[in-house]
Amino acid sequence: MDAPVLEMKDLHAAYGRIPVLFGVDLVVPARSVVALLGPNGAGKTTTLRVACGQHVPTSGCLHVAGKHVNGAGADDLARAGVCTIPEGRGIFANLTVDENLTMMTYTGASIADVRERAFGRFPRLFERREQLAGTMSGGEQQMLALARALATEPALLLLDEISMGLAPLIVAELYEAVRNIAADGVAILLTEQYARTALEVADYAAVMTQGRVRQMGEPADIASELSGAYLGSHGEAKRSRGAKQ
Amino acid sequence: MKDLLAFTVIGIVTGSVYAIAASGLVLTYTTSGIFNFAHGGIGMLMAFTYWEFRFHHHWPAPLALFVVVFVIAPALGALIERVLMRNLHGRSTGTSLVVTIGLMVMLMGIAQGIWPPAARPFPEFYSGHGVTIFGIFVTTHQIITIIVAGLAALIFWYLLNRTRTGVAMRAVVDDRNLAALNGVSPARVSMLSWALGSSLAALAGILIAPALNLEILNLTLLVVVAYAAAVVGKLKSLPLTFAGAMILGLLTSYLSLSWVHAEKIPGLPGALPTIMLFACLLLLPEERLRVGRITSERGPRVPSLGESLQGGILLVVGAIVVSLVLSDANLVRVGQGMALALVMLSLVVLMGYGGQISLAQMTFVGMGAFAMARFGLGGSPLGLLMAPLLAAPIGALVALPALRLQGLYLALATMAFGVAAENMLFPRAWLFGSSTRVVPRLHLFGVHFDGEKSFFVLLAIVFSLFGIGVLALRRGRFGRLVSAMRDSPAACTTLGVNLLTTRLAVFTLSAAMAGFAGAFYGGLRGSAQTNDFLMFQSLPLLLMAVIGGITTVSGALVGGLLLGLLQTQSSTGVLAGLVFLFTGAAAVSLGRNPHGVAFYISQKLEPLKDKVPWFRPEEPDEPLTEELPRIAAAAG
Numbered sequence: 001m002d003a004p005v006l007e008m009k010d011l012h013a014a015y016g017r018i019p020v021l022f023g024v025d026l027v028v029p030a031r032s033v034v035a036l037l038g039p040n041g042a043g044k045t046t047t048l049r050v051a052c053g054q055h056v057p058t059s060g061c062l063h064v065a066g067k068h069v070n071g072a073g074a075d076d077l078a079r080a081g082v083c084t085i086p087e088g089r090g091i092f093a094n095l096t097v098d099e100n101l102t103m104m105t106y107t108g109a110s111i112a113d114v115r116e117r118a119f120g121r122f123p124r125l126f127e128r129r130e131q132l133a134g135t136m137s138g139g140e141q142q143m144l145a146l147a148r149a150l151a152t153e154p155a156l157l158l159l160d161e162i163s164m165g166l167a168p169l170i171v172a173e174l175y176e177a178v179r180n181i182a183a184d185g186v187a188i189l190l191t192e193q194y195a196r197t198a199l200e201v202a203d204y205a206a207v208m209t210q211g212r213v214r215q216m217g218e219p220a221d222i223a224s225e226l227s228g229a230y231l232g233s234h235g236e237a238k239r240s241r242g243a244k245q
Numbered sequence: 246m247k248d249l250l251a252f253t254v255i256g257i258v259t260g261s262v263y264a265i266a267a268s269g270l271v272l273t274y275t276t277s278g279i280f281n282f283a284h285g286g287i288g289m290l291m292a293f294t295y296w297e298f299r300f301h302h303h304w305p306a307p308l309a310l311f312v313v314v315f316v317i318a319p320a321l322g323a324l325i326e327r328v329l330m331r332n333l334h335g336r337s338t339g340t341s342l343v344v345t346i347g348l349m350v351m352l353m354g355i356a357q358g359i360w361p362p363a364a365r366p367f368p369e370f371y372s373g374h375g376v377t378i379f380g381i382f383v384t385t386h387q388i389i390t391i392i393v394a395g396l397a398a399l400i401f402w403y404l405l406n407r408t409r410t411g412v413a414m415r416a417v418v419d420d421r422n423l424a425a426l427n428g429v430s431p432a433r434v435s436m437l438s439w440a441l442g443s444s445l446a447a448l449a450g451i452l453i454a455p456a457l458n459l460e461i462l463n464l465t466l467l468v469v470v471a472y473a474a475a476v477v478g479k480l481k482s483l484p485l486t487f488a489g490a491m492i493l494g495l496l497t498s499y500l501s502l503s504w505v506h507a508e509k510i511p512g513l514p515g516a517l518p519t520i521m522l523f524a525c526l527l528l529l530p531e532e533r534l535r536v537g538r539i540t541s542e543r544g545p546r547v548p549s550l551g552e553s554l555q556g557g558i559l560l561v562v563g564a565i566v567v568s569l570v571l572s573d574a575n576l577v578r579v580g581q582g583m584a585l586a587l588v589m590l591s592l593v594v595l596m597g598y599g600g601q602i603s604l605a606q607m608t609f610v611g612m613g614a615f616a617m618a619r620f621g622l623g624g625s626p627l628g629l630l631m632a633p634l635l636a637a638p639i640g641a642l643v644a645l646p647a648l649r650l651q652g653l654y655l656a657l658a659t660m661a662f663g664v665a666a667e668n669m670l671f672p673r674a675w676l677f678g679s680s681t682r683v684v685p686r687l688h689l690f691g692v693h694f695d696g697e698k699s700f701f702v703l704l705a706i707v708f709s710l711f712g713i714g715v716l717a718l719r720r721g722r723f724g725r726l727v728s729a730m731r732d733s734p735a736a737c738t739t740l741g742v743n744l745l746t747t748r749l750a751v752f753t754l755s756a757a758m759a760g761f762a763g764a765f766y767g768g769l770r771g772s773a774q775t776n777d778f779l780m781f782q783s784l785p786l787l788l789m790a791v792i793g794g795i796t797t798v799s800g801a802l803v804g805g806l807l808l809g810l811l812q813t814q815s816s817t818g819v820l821a822g823l824v825f826l827f828t829g830a831a832a833v834s835l836g837r838n839p840h841g842v843a844f845y846i847s848q849k850l851e852p853l854k855d856k857v858p859w860f861r862p863e864e865p866d867e868p869l870t871e872e873l874p875r876i877a878a879a880a881g
Contacts, residue, residue: 054422078428089646092419099412106413106428148427 003066004029005156005187006051006126011060013050015045020046022211023060028156028188033178035198035219038208039230044191045087048158048210051189052084053077064148065155078189079107083154087161090145093134097125100133107152118147121177139170146177157181159190163197175201195226251381252498258387260494265725266467266476267486268401271443274480275405276414276438279330282345282651285468286352287325287443288450293360295451296367301405314447322443326436339355339602342656343791345783349465356461367459390452397445402483414438455523462781469664472657473522480653489525493518516668519661526646526658547724553716556799557709564705568698576697577769582809583704584766589801590711590792591758596787597796599717599751600731602656604783605643605663609756611671611778613763614786618682618773621764626689632764633757640756644749648658663780667712681774684767694768704765711758712798727751785812 006028013021021043025200028034036044050062053074062070064082078084092100093139104114119126128136133144142162149157159178163171171194182188186240192198199205205222207215207229215225257427270284281287298309329348333341337759369386376383405411417434418422419724424431449471450464457463459586477489500514548556568576588610613632621628646658671677686694694700718724730737730747739745767773789808793801 004598052426054425073430074422074425075428075430076535079428084426086423090423090426092416092423094419095412096415101410103416103424103427103429105409108428 003239004063004191005065007046007061007063007066008051009049009060009061009063011050012058013046013055013057015046020211021050021056021057021104024211024213026206026213028187028189028206029220030187031185033182033190033201035195035202035205035224036189036191036208036228037195037198037205037226039213041206043211044208045160046175048084048160048189048191050183051156052082052158054084079199081107081155082158083107083149083152083156085145085149085160085162086163089138089141090148091133091141093132095133097129097133097136101129102149104148104151109152109155114147114151117151120143121150121180122147139173141208142166142170142174143177146174149181150177153184154186156185157188157190159188159192161191161193163192163194171197189202195223199223247380248502249357249499250379252502253495254381254383254387256495256498256622257491257503258348258390258494259453259456259498261390262449263395263467263470263474264487264490265445265452266449266471268398268483268491269442269449270354270468270471270475271478271480271486272401272405272445273438273442274475276442277326277330277435278416278418279333279341279345280480281442282342282468283325283349284442284446284471285450285465286349287318287867288446288467289461289464290321290352290356290365290450290719291443291447292450292454292459293356293461296365296448296459297360298453300366310451310597313451314444317695318443318447319440320761322439322441323436325443326439330435330439331432339596339600339652342602343788347788349468350784350788353438353461353465360461362461365459367455369455380686386452386455393452395447398487401441401445405483410434410437440719469522469660470518473525473661473738474656476522476525476654489521492647493521496521513669516665519664519668522661523646523658526650526654526661547719548716550713550717550720553713553798555622557713559801560709560712561705563704564702568701573697576701578809579806580697580701580704580769580809581812582806583701583708584762584769584805585786585789585808585812586802586805587704587708587711587762587765588759588786588794589805590708590798591755591762592787592790593795593798593801594715594718594727594758595751595755596790597794597800598724598731599727599748599755601748601751602652602659602787603643603752603755604656604660604787605666605780606755606759606786607778607783608663608666608670608781609640609759610763610766610803611666611677611773612636612639613760614684614773615676615682615763615768616760617764617767618684621685623685625685628685629761629764632760634760634761636763637753637757640759641749641753644752648745648748660780663783667775667779671778677773677775679775681772684771684773686768686771700769704769707765708802712802715798723750 004027006026008024008026011018011021011024020028024043024047026034026036036047038044046055050057051064053069053076056071060173061068064077064080069077069080071234072080074084084090088123092103094152094231095103101114101118102111103157105111106120122140124140125144125147128140133141136144146162149159154229162174162178166174175197180192182201189203190198199219199222202219205219206213207226209229214229215222266284266288270281273279273281273284285776294317295313297304297310298304304312321824329344330341333344353532369384370389371385374385375387376385403411405415413424413429413434416427416439417429417431423430424434449467452462453467457467471490474490474493475486476487477492478487497514497517500517501716531855567579571579573689583707588606591609592603592606595603616631616635617628620631624652643662645657650658672679694703719728726737726742726747729740730744730751734744737747770777785808789804789811791804793802793804793807795804
């Protein structure tokens with residue numbers, strides 16, 4: 001088996017003086033989808049922000065494809081093949097759809113390839129290519145964001161809550177695309193509020209509470225433990241009881 | 246008819262230079278999100294550099310032009326981005342305004358240091374050559390100007406809209422982090438756009454220098470014209486900016502037509518760009534309230550009444566001691582600082598507490614000085630009474646656009662007002678005219694404050710009283726209201742606060758305070774004239790207030806004394822410029838902004854607290870709880 005695409009060892013991170021991650025250990029093996037689950041404030045988004053280079057960890061190791069990359073810039077990691085779709089809409093609202101696609105060529109793909117893959121998977125984007133991206137519907141915006149993952153052929157894809165604020169039908173369509181990307185052998189780390197949806201796609205699942213990864217395993221094993229983690233019967237998590245179902 | 250055609254040509258040429266300057270401004274704004282007040286300053290410095298190569302060292306024109314426009318100017322722009330602007334991302338509009346204004350003051354200081362005022366002949370390109378079209382003689386320089394402007398507009402429109410680099414530039418403004426996730430290096434893109442913007446500034450400066458006699462202030466003020474043109478395109482659209490520049494150029498030119506009779510409104514040509522700027526700002530759609538953002542940083546603790554009383558008494562006692570020790574000549578210098586500190590108190594209320602920006606504070610000071618000169622004959626307190634009464638309505642007048650505008654546009658509107666006042670209001674014969682008015686010093690309760698010592702102590706007493714009053718205001722209902730408005734206008738409206746009346750009130754109050762201070766400022770100097778109250782003098786005032794600490798009364802005192810010292814010590818302006826820039830930049834990069842030097846000093850004095858029982862420096866309270874919402878937002 002190849003070296004894991006992403007590996008975090010005892011990773012600590014803080015916002016100012018407030019620590020958020022208390023030693024995260026996480027592995028994303030090659031050609032697999034890992035779902036990162038857990039209640040609000042567990043540190044899922046921060047974990048992704050560290051993984052994509054947007055947030056510099058205070059200590060611990062971050063390995064991408066076996067290389068130590070602590071402190072590498074987000075743009076460096078992006079060019080090295082880490083594709084991140086951030087929380088909210090990962091698009092430039094004031095650029096047209098076409099210009100958004102142009103931005104996707106900075107990681108090496110040609111504009112023709114980008115257009116072909118994006119429009120091939122999401123034909124609706126083709127109809128809207130002259131439109132300002134910010135004026136599209138939420139689902140279309142997220143399709144455009146996901147088009148970057150399709151078009152740039154990354155080694156590692158980080159998805160942060162792509163279903164946020166979208167209708168179930170659209171979510172299903174988006175996850176269909178995620179499945180296709182995974183089928184091409186791209187390693188994916190995703191966070192998701194709909195745990196069930198995520199577990200259907202995932203090869204492995206990790207449960208985070210209070211800034212640590214508590215458990216990692218097969219989706220079936222995790223599913224039964226999950227309500228405990230969310231409802232707070234999970235060790236230290238008791239304090240956050242009722243914070244989120 | 247023939248002169249109409251002739252002036253149309255002149256107007257198009259002027260408009261072309263304005264267009265080059267304005268498109269540079271728009272370029273840096275759309276691609277870095279920072280509005281560069283120093284744009285004209287860069288053009289000015291580059292025009293001087295060109296003069297140095299071309300006419301002092303006698304380089305051939307193409308070589309000098311190439312070196313300045315394509316080597317030195319881009320390098321300067323990239324340097325400015327690297328050293329100053331990179332730290333500004335994510336900071337408030339006020340902070341970036343202060344830094345670019347500081348840069349502008351420094352560039353002027355540098356130019357004044359290297360090229361002291363002297364006659365510098367700056368002939369046009371191909372001087373004397375030209376062609377006659379329809380009976381109008383058009384010089385080669387004019388033709389070159391028009392062609393260059395057209396080319397620059399085309400090239401930059403193409404760059405921004407049709408190239409990948411241009412798309413990346415706009416993407417970086419839209420979402421800097423996301424651009425990085427796309428594999429773009431935001432720092433390099435910003436650097437490129439600053440380099441390009443500087444080149445355009447240099448080009449505009451060199452092309453217009455012959456018409457402006459290579460004069461530092463006039464060239465730097467080119468930026469005002471550029472703003473006016475850029476605002477037509479809402480600081481975004483290049484074609485509209487181009488149109489705005491042409492309209493402005495033509496209007497300015499037509500004012501010289503004999504049958505327009507522009508001389509009936511004195512000062513109109515000088516004020517035209519600002520009138521246009523003002524009109525455009527009034528037509529702008531109202532900015533939508535931003536929700537879910539915490540705009541202000543944690544502020545210093547507000548001292549209690551007892552503490553402010555102690556501070557006030559301490560200041561007055563200190564002033565008495567100083568007045569006994571220092572000679573009259575030195576006392577005037579310190580007194581100038583004290584008077585300026587009094588003016589800065591009005592900025593503390595407006596900007597420190599209310600979060601509103603004003604670049605026209607000296608205009609209110611001028612109204613106050615005028616009131617004292619006109620109504621305060623023989624030191625009558627009537628002058629003191631009239632000073633705020635005259636300044637306040639003008640403050641309310643400036644506030645009218647402020648009711649709709651915020652941040653950058655508000656700053657531009659107040660700046661336009663300041664320039665209009667110095668061109669059209671103060672030169673009126675019934676105000677200052679072209680003469681110098683004698684400003685008397687106060688005569689109150691049988692005491693004459695004519696002597697330097699007594700006047701200085703009076704200044705200290707007035708500052709103390711006002712400081713105590715301002716702090717009392719801050720602790721009270723109005724203070725809470727104003728601070729809440731600064732922190733989150735959106736939250737205020739949901740609580741039923743009327744933002745319009747609050748803004749109007751804080752502007753009027755600030756203007757009244759500045760007017761009151763003006764009566765003393767004028768009294769200290771003994772005289773007042775139009776040139777004492779130019780818009781440009783409001784800028785160092787604002788800078789020093791920020792450096793001293795715009796959110797505290799002690800900050801106003803520190804800022805005022807610093808500015809007073811600088812104004813009376815350095816005649817060349819180099820030192821002043823350097824000090825402005827480095828202190829401003831240091832304040833920004835150290836992250837101490839906007840609480841300034843005074844806050845920093847008081848923190849350093851913290852250990853003294855235990856030894857001196859009555860000494861309580863202004864300290865932050867409960868930092869953690871205030872930081873939490875920001876952290877929560879970042880952590881998602």
